[in-house]
Amino acid sequence: xxxxxxxxxxxxxxxxxxxxxxxxxxxxxxxxxxxxxxxxxxxxxxxxxxxxxxxxxxxxxxxxxxxxxxxxxxxxxxxxxxxxxxxxxxxxxxxxxxxxxxxxxxxx
Numbered sequence: 669x670x671x672x673x674x675x676x677x678x679x680x681x682x683x684x685x686x687x688x689x690x691x692x693x694x695x696x697x698x699x700x701x702x703x704x705x706x707x708x709x710x711x712x713x714x715x716x717x718x719x720x721x722x723x724x725x726x727x728x729x730x731x732x733x734x735x736x737x738x739x740x741x742x743x744x745x746x747x748x749x750x751x752x753x754x755x756x757x758x759x760x761x762x763x764x765x766x767x768x769x770x771x772x773x774x775x776x
Contacts, residue, residue: 672748
């Protein structure tokens with residue numbers, strides 16, 4: 669859960685785009701959740717692909733790609749919120765996607 673919570677913290681706690689980008693990349697490396705990794709890659713990929721990088725500021729300069737960037741950020745936020753509401757640990761979400769299910773325990 670810590671990775672999902674950290675992503676949500678970034679939405680209100682980053683001082684600049686550079687910090688946001690680096691924090692997301694760090695979370696993407698640390699998480700085992702492939703869906704979260706894909707959403708992070710989508711967000712950071714759009715940013716890198718459609719930026720004119722000024723090493724002093726690293727600010728988005730192409731406003732026509734801002735919509736795609738914001739949509740990917742909203743998808744990322746929504747996924748993290750839904751995952752936290754599901755109250756399943758990260759390992760369980762990953763395992764269930766790969767076909768694992770909890771054992772059926774019957775009281776006999």
